[in-house]
Amino acid sequence: MKKHFIIGLGILLVLSTSTLSALAASKPEVDAQFQNWLANDLWPDAKTAGISKAVFDQAFAGVSPNLDLPDLILPGEKPKTPKKQAQSEFGSPGKYFNDKTINATTAGGVARAGQYARTLKAVESKYGVPGEIVLAVWGRESGYGSVKIPNNAFTVLGTKAFLASRKEMFRKELMAALEIVQKGYIDAGAMKSSWAGALGQPQFMPTSYLQHAVDFDGDGKRDIWNSVPDTLGSIGHYLKQYGWQAGRDWGYEVTVPETVSCSLEGPDQGKLFSAWEQLGITRVNGKAFPSSEMKREGFLLMPAGRHGPAFIVTKNFYVLKEYNMSDLYALFIGHIGDRIAHGAKGFSTGWGDVGGLYRSDIASMQKTLEKQGYDAGGADGFPGFKTRRSIGAWQTKQGMEPTCFPDNALVKAIR
Structure with missing residues (x-):
């Protein structure tokens, strides 16, 4: 036995x-x-x-x-065996951009852009990260400090x-937390975290705190729990350390002609902005891409394949993903930043009625694609860019019009 x-x-x-x-x-x-x-x-x-x-x-x-x-x-x-994902539903990407969340985060950011204008200007001057991007991260992570972080x-x-x-x-993070107290950055009793151990208003894990948190108000402490300047400075420092390029936007919503395959998506398939333009990709607002970008690399992003808006993004988009490894998270931050800075409205293209699949369905499809030689990025039940473009490549091979996003028919077809 x-x-x-x-x-x-x-x-x-x-x-x-x-x-x-x-x-x-x-x-x-x-x-x-x-x-x-x-x-x-x-x-x-x-x-x-x-x-x-x-x-x-x-x-x-x-x-x-x-x-x-x-x-x-x-x-x-x-040890618990991971449960099958049969009851875990994957919704439409559009749910991430519901009006209530978007409007509240935008309004909060606009209000604080004026309230903390001097600090935000200082953060941008030191780290090159625009104030509206710093605000968007702050708003997403802790509701501009309004979300309670109650855990010891x-x-x-x-x-x-x-x-x-x-x-x-977690042992590594626990040791980092002890180091934070040992160095006098914060008292042990004041170190509050989320249920996952993320600290303060920027939600840094302790190892990230040691690398990225800064004392921006000059009081000798890196207090990301109570100090707004320390919070804003720490977010800016984090993005700078991960490679934020000053003077560049995060990306642009675009129209992608049917002649351009959605399977060209991804950070490893970049082209010069001028090359994307030659393929017929244009900005939805009718403006030209900035002349400063034409000889620099951009990347196609289609988070819902042909069922939603499309973008040409810069390397700064992938810096935002270092905060949270999700295309939708990074897109949310960039979009909120645009709304705060420019009063931008919603995306020109709506999100299609996709979703409603179980993660287990997507994981099964990913396994099949990988067995057939496609790099779907693993079988995690989430349609990341590798899965999306693999679907597009599979559809093209079958003589189908590529959509680059899973649906019920595709799940049944890709077996």
Whole structure:
């Protein structure tokens, strides 16, 4: 019979799978094991890393595991097998740009553009990132600081470093959080995080905080929880460090003629702006691409394939993706920035009535495409640019008009 091993307070129990779930550790047992782990496992590493005992004790004073956090494996439980994505629906990309969210984020940004104009100008002068882009990130991440961030970071990170399926990742973040306190950037009790361990108004993980957070108000602290200048400066510094190119826009909404395949999308298929123009791609507002861009590289972006708006984006778009690896996130930030700065309206092309598929359907299609030699970017159930252009290439090979986006008919056809 297959056996499972549980280690609790130095006692090794050998249990059969039939009795395992009933004998998973209780909350008091987990608390005791956590304290044992802090003292005998984490503290030696923290001490070696230069963390003082005073800081360590301050950070974990009164801290016990929060068993309501997601993605935990309690002592005595089998590691959870990822559930099939059968009940997880993938909606239309247009849902990401619902009017309520767009209008609220835009209005908040416009108001704060005037309120913090001097700080935003200083951020742009130092890091080259336009104030409206910094505002859009701030608005998306924490509602311009209005979203409550109630969790004790050491409770969240400690729990996840002890019990999560990705222990090593969270242990690294926990050690970074201790370093933040050790260096005096913030007091341990004031370090609040999301349920995932992201810190403050810009929502930096602790390792990102150490790399990117700045003291922009000059008070000697990198206070991204309470200081607006530190928050704005830290966002600008983050984007600058990831390669934001001053003086360039993030991208332009365009019209893509039917003669240009949507399978040309992606950051690895760039062309000079002049080359895109020669293919017949034009801006939807009738203006020419900036002359400064014509000899620089641009990239086709079609987040819903032929079922939605299209863009030629610059490298700055992919810098925005470093904040959140989602095309829709980066597009949201760029679009909100345009609305704040220029009073821009919605996209000229609407989002088609696509979506309603289960992620498991998309994952199955991705697996089939990869078996047929296409690079769909893995089978994660999300139609990223590699999946979209693989669909387009498959459609072209079948003699179909490429749409570059999954639908029910395609899921059934690509088997």
